[in-house]
Amino acid sequence: MKKLSRVLLYILAGALFLFVILVVFFLLKYNSLEKKVISTRDALEKTENRIVLVSGRQANGSGLNLLPVPKKVTEGKGRFKMPGKLSFTVADSLEGNVRYWLDRIDGVRSVSTHAGGTVIFRFRPGIHRQGYKMEITPARIRVEYSSAEGLFYSIISLKVLNRNYEGNIPCITIEDWPDLEVRGLMFDISRNKIPTRETLFRLAETLADLKFNHLELYIEGFSFAYPSFTDLWAETETPVTGEDIKALDTLCRKNFIDLVPNQNMFGHMMSWLNTEQYADLAECPEGFRLFGLIDMKGTLDPSDPRSIELVTRMTDDLLPNFTSGYFNVNMDETFDLGKGKSKKLCEEKGVVNVYMDYALKVHDIVTSRGKKMMMWGDIVLRSPEALNRIPPDVTLLDWGYEAMYPFEKNAGNFRAAGVNFMVCPGTSSWSSLVGRSDNMKANISNAVDAGVKHGAKGMLLTDWGDMGHWQYLPVSYPGYCLGGALAWNNVGADNVPLETFLSSYMYRDKSGIMGQLAFNLGKYPAYEEKPGVSMTSTVMGFQLGIRDEVLVEEIWRKMQEGITVLMGDLSPELISGFMESYNKRHAYNFEGMYALIDSANILLEKTSPGGDDGLLVRNEYLNTLKLLKTAVDLQYYIQNRRLLSMEKQKELLEGMDKTLTGYIETNKILWLERNKPGGYETSTSSLYSLKKQIIARLKGLEKSSFGRTVDRFFGKIVTAIAVTYIRNS
Known part of the structure; x- marks a missing residue:
C-alpha cells in the first residue's frame, strides 16, 4: 500500500511539475x-x-442635377413650370401606361388628350430601344422614342428633374441611351433582415428612378417561404412569401424591371445542412474549418443524388412566383468541396470538373423549366478548361468587392472564351455601418469600365448583409446611385453629381447637406x-x-x-x-x-x-x-x-x-x-x-x-x- 501511495505521489508530483512547466512556458x-x-x-x-x-462646396455639384447623367444635353432658354394638371398626347396603346408613369411625378395628375398636350410623345424608329430624345421648352415637352421602355425612361428623367428643381425645370434637350443593356441590383434578404412588402416596393420604385432594369432578392436558407418545407421554417422564421414576390413582380414589370429568381443551390447551404433532415447531405458532415477559425457545413455533397433532388424541390417551390426568363442559381464559394465525401472523386477528376458536373445537372433543372441560368464565376475562373464547358445560354457573374479586384483581366478572359458575363461590384455598405465610400467608388468604376470595354451583358450591383446586416437601407443609397449612373452612362465617377443628387432626390433634404454627410461618413476607414x-x-x-x-x-x-x-x-x-x-x-x-x-x-x-x-x-x-x-x-x-x-x-x-x-x-x-x-x-x-x-x-x-x-x-x-x-x- 505504501508503495502504491509513493507511486501516486510521484505521478502527482510529476503532473504538478509538468503543469508548472507549461504555465511558465505559456x-x-x-x-x-x-x-x-x-x-x-x-x-x-x-x-x-x-x-x-x-x-x-458640393462635390461634383456643377451641371445638370440628373442621374444617370444623360449622353447629350443641350441647354435652352427659360424654365418649364410643372403644372398640377399635366396633359399629354401619346398613341392610344400606351395611354394607360403613360398616365400611370406621369402620375408618379410629385404633385402631378395627368390627363390624356388626342392633340396638343403639354407633353407630346412621338414614336420615331431608329432610336435605341431603351433610349429617348426629350426637348423641354417653357410651354411644352416633346419626347421621341422607339419603344415603351425608352418612353418610360424619358418620364423617369422628367420625374427626377421635377423633384430636383422643385417643379421649375431648366429648358434643355436630352438625347440619351444606356451603355449596358442590364443594370441590376442583387439585394440580400437572407442575412437576418427580411424586408416587408412595403420596403420591397419602395426599393423597386427607387431602382426604377435610377434606371435599373433588373432586380434579384438573394435567397439562401429559409428567407423564402418554401411551401414544401414549412416544418423547417414555420416556427422560427418570417420569410418573404410567394404572394409577396408575385406582388413585387407585378410592380417591377410596370417599371421595366426584370425580377429574377435567385436561390443558392450548391454552396451557402448552411441553414439546410444544419437541420436533422438534411445534415447527411453535407460535403463535410462533421464541419469544415474556414480560415482555421470558423466551423461550417456549407456545401452539398455533389456525389449524392439526393442533393439534386433537394434543390429541384426548392426550385419548384420558388419559380412559379416569377415571370422572368432568367434564374440565378449562384453556386459560389464551395469552400469545402473536395474536403469530405467527394475527396476521392475530386482527386480523380479535379475539383473544378466535379463542380462543373454538378453545375450542368443544375443547368438541366433550369432549362427544363424554361429559364436561362445565371451563376457566379468564381469557381470556373480558376480553370480555363471549365469555361469551355459553360453552355452558351448561361451568364457568368464576376463578383469582386474591393477597389483592386481584377475586373479588367477577368472580363478579357470571358470575352476571349465567348461566354456571356456581367460585372458584379458592391455597394460596400455591409460590415461597415456607414459604408466604405472610397472603395465603393473605385470598385464600381473599375467594374463598369471593364464591362463596357469588353462587352459585358450588364452590371449586377450587390448589396449584402454580412456580420448581422447592421447597415440601414439608406446607407446603400450612394452605391445605388453611382452604380446605376455609371452602368447607364460611364462618364466616370468624378463627373457624376452624386452628393448633390443624394441630397435633393434620395434623401430629399432641404438643408442640402445630407448627401455630402452620408458619402463622407463612409470615408472613416481612412482612420483605421x-x-x-x-x-x-x-x-x-x-x-x-x-x-x-x-x-x-x-x-x-x-x-x-x-x-x-x-x-x-x-x-x-x-x-x-x-x-x-x-x-x-x-x-x-x-x-x-x-x-x-x-x-x-x-x-x-x-x-x-x-x-x-x-x-x-x-x-x-x-x-x-x-x-x-x-x-x-x-x-x-x-x-x-x-x-x-x-x-x-x-x-x-x-x-x-x-x-x-x-x-x-x-x-x-x-x-x-x-x-x-x-x-x-x-x-x-x-x-x-x-x-x-x-x-x-x-x-x-x-x-x-x-x-x-x-x-x-x-x-x-x-x-x-x-x-x-x-x-x-
Whole structure:
C-alpha cells in the first residue's frame, strides 16, 4: 500500500511539475507575443488625415442635377413650370401606361388628350430601344422614342428633374441611351433582415428612378417561404412569401424591371445542412474549418443524388412566383468541396470538373423549366478548361468587392472564351455601418469600365448583409446611385453629381447637406489601422468582442492567411494590394474618429430629410453613430487597457454599456419600420454578448488587487494557449 501511495505521489508530483512547466512556458510565450504587439504598434506612424463631412462646396455639384447623367444635353432658354394638371398626347396603346408613369411625378395628375398636350410623345424608329430624345421648352415637352421602355425612361428623367428643381425645370434637350443593356441590383434578404412588402416596393420604385432594369432578392436558407418545407421554417422564421414576390413582380414589370429568381443551390447551404433532415447531405458532415477559425457545413455533397433532388424541390417551390426568363442559381464559394465525401472523386477528376458536373445537372433543372441560368464565376475562373464547358445560354457573374479586384483581366478572359458575363461590384455598405465610400467608388468604376470595354451583358450591383446586416437601407443609397449612373452612362465617377443628387432626390433634404454627410461618413476607414476585405476593422471588432490584444492580432493574422489561400489563385492582384495596404498601415486615429462622430451628430440635427420616411432616415443615421461610437470605444479599450487606470477603465466601460444599450433599444424599433421581425435576435446576438462582457469586466474591476492580478495571470495563460491553438489549426 505504501508503495502504491509513493507511486501516486510521484505521478502527482510529476503532473504538478509538468503543469508548472507549461504555465511558465505559456506565460513566457504570452510576454513575448505582447512585447511584439506593443513594439509593432508603437512603430506605426500616426495619420494626419482629416475627413471633412460637409464643405461649402458640393462635390461634383456643377451641371445638370440628373442621374444617370444623360449622353447629350443641350441647354435652352427659360424654365418649364410643372403644372398640377399635366396633359399629354401619346398613341392610344400606351395611354394607360403613360398616365400611370406621369402620375408618379410629385404633385402631378395627368390627363390624356388626342392633340396638343403639354407633353407630346412621338414614336420615331431608329432610336435605341431603351433610349429617348426629350426637348423641354417653357410651354411644352416633346419626347421621341422607339419603344415603351425608352418612353418610360424619358418620364423617369422628367420625374427626377421635377423633384430636383422643385417643379421649375431648366429648358434643355436630352438625347440619351444606356451603355449596358442590364443594370441590376442583387439585394440580400437572407442575412437576418427580411424586408416587408412595403420596403420591397419602395426599393423597386427607387431602382426604377435610377434606371435599373433588373432586380434579384438573394435567397439562401429559409428567407423564402418554401411551401414544401414549412416544418423547417414555420416556427422560427418570417420569410418573404410567394404572394409577396408575385406582388413585387407585378410592380417591377410596370417599371421595366426584370425580377429574377435567385436561390443558392450548391454552396451557402448552411441553414439546410444544419437541420436533422438534411445534415447527411453535407460535403463535410462533421464541419469544415474556414480560415482555421470558423466551423461550417456549407456545401452539398455533389456525389449524392439526393442533393439534386433537394434543390429541384426548392426550385419548384420558388419559380412559379416569377415571370422572368432568367434564374440565378449562384453556386459560389464551395469552400469545402473536395474536403469530405467527394475527396476521392475530386482527386480523380479535379475539383473544378466535379463542380462543373454538378453545375450542368443544375443547368438541366433550369432549362427544363424554361429559364436561362445565371451563376457566379468564381469557381470556373480558376480553370480555363471549365469555361469551355459553360453552355452558351448561361451568364457568368464576376463578383469582386474591393477597389483592386481584377475586373479588367477577368472580363478579357470571358470575352476571349465567348461566354456571356456581367460585372458584379458592391455597394460596400455591409460590415461597415456607414459604408466604405472610397472603395465603393473605385470598385464600381473599375467594374463598369471593364464591362463596357469588353462587352459585358450588364452590371449586377450587390448589396449584402454580412456580420448581422447592421447597415440601414439608406446607407446603400450612394452605391445605388453611382452604380446605376455609371452602368447607364460611364462618364466616370468624378463627373457624376452624386452628393448633390443624394441630397435633393434620395434623401430629399432641404438643408442640402445630407448627401455630402452620408458619402463622407463612409470615408472613416481612412482612420483605421488595419485594412479589411469587404469589411472595416472597426466593425469586425464586434465579432471578436473584448479579447486580449495579443489574441486579436493573431486572429487578424490568421484571417490574412486564410484570405490569401482562398483568393490568391483567383485574384492575386487583390491579395497583393491588400498586403501592401496592410504593410503600410498607420496607427488607429482615435482622435479623428471621435471628432468625426461628434461632428456627424451635430450636422445630422441640421438636416431635414423629406418624404414619408425622412424622419426615419435621420434616426437611422443617428442610431448608427451610437454603434460606431461603441465600436471605436471597444477598439480603444482593447489597445489601451494596460495603460488605463481602474477609474478610466470603469468610465470607458460604463460609457460603452450606456451607448450600446441606447443603440439596441432604438434599433429594435427602427428594424421593424422596414423589416419583418425574424432574424433580429440572430443579428444582434454579438451585441448582447458584448454587453455581457462589459458587465463582467466591470464586476472584475470591483475585485481586490489580488483577485485582479490572478485574473490577469490566468488570462495571459489562456490567451497564449488560444494563440498556439490557432497557429496549429
